[in-house]
Amino acid sequence: MSKNKVRAYHMEKEYEACFQGVRMGTLGKVDVHSDIFSIECKERQDLKGLKKLYNWWYQAEKYAGKKRPLLAIHILNTKYDNDLVIMKRSDFLKVVKQ
Numbered sequence: 001m002s003k004n005k006v007r008a009y010h011m012e013k014e015y016e017a018c019f020q021g022v023r024m025g026t027l028g029k030v031d032v033h034s035d036i037f038s039i040e041c042k043e044r045q046d047l048k049g050l051k052k053l054y055n056w057w058y059q060a061e062k063y064a065g066k067k068r069p070l071l072a073i074h075i076l077n078t079k080y081d082n083d084l085v086i087m088k089r090s091d092f093l094k095v096v097k098q
Contacts, residue, residue: 011041018093057086068095 001009012031016023021034032039047054053073061068071086087095 004021007043011043015039018089053086072082 008031009025012023012025013057015021015032019031019034019037019039021037021039023032024030030038032042044050053071056073057069057071060071063069068087068091073084073086074080075082
């Protein structure tokens with residue numbers, strides 16, 4: 001098994017356990033299915049191509065104070081329902097488990 005497939009496997013297994021889901025691996029078009037989420041796992045070795053995203057994230061964290069930071073990304077001239085909302089997994093799990 002290639003290094004990339006091994007890394008993908010470990011990430012998928014982590015999210016499978018975290019969300020009490022089922023890892024689909026190469027059998028499905030989605031990596032992990034849970035009761036309420038369809039999870040696509042992506043892992044990168046570095047931030048190339050994601051630098052702006054992380055800069056936005058650091059800004060959200062910087063000004064969040066005691067609240068949980070959340071980053072909303074909107075593409076101009078599209079519906080707001082299609083925005084991406086990003087938060088740390090640890091914060092997400094706290095919100096979901098409430």
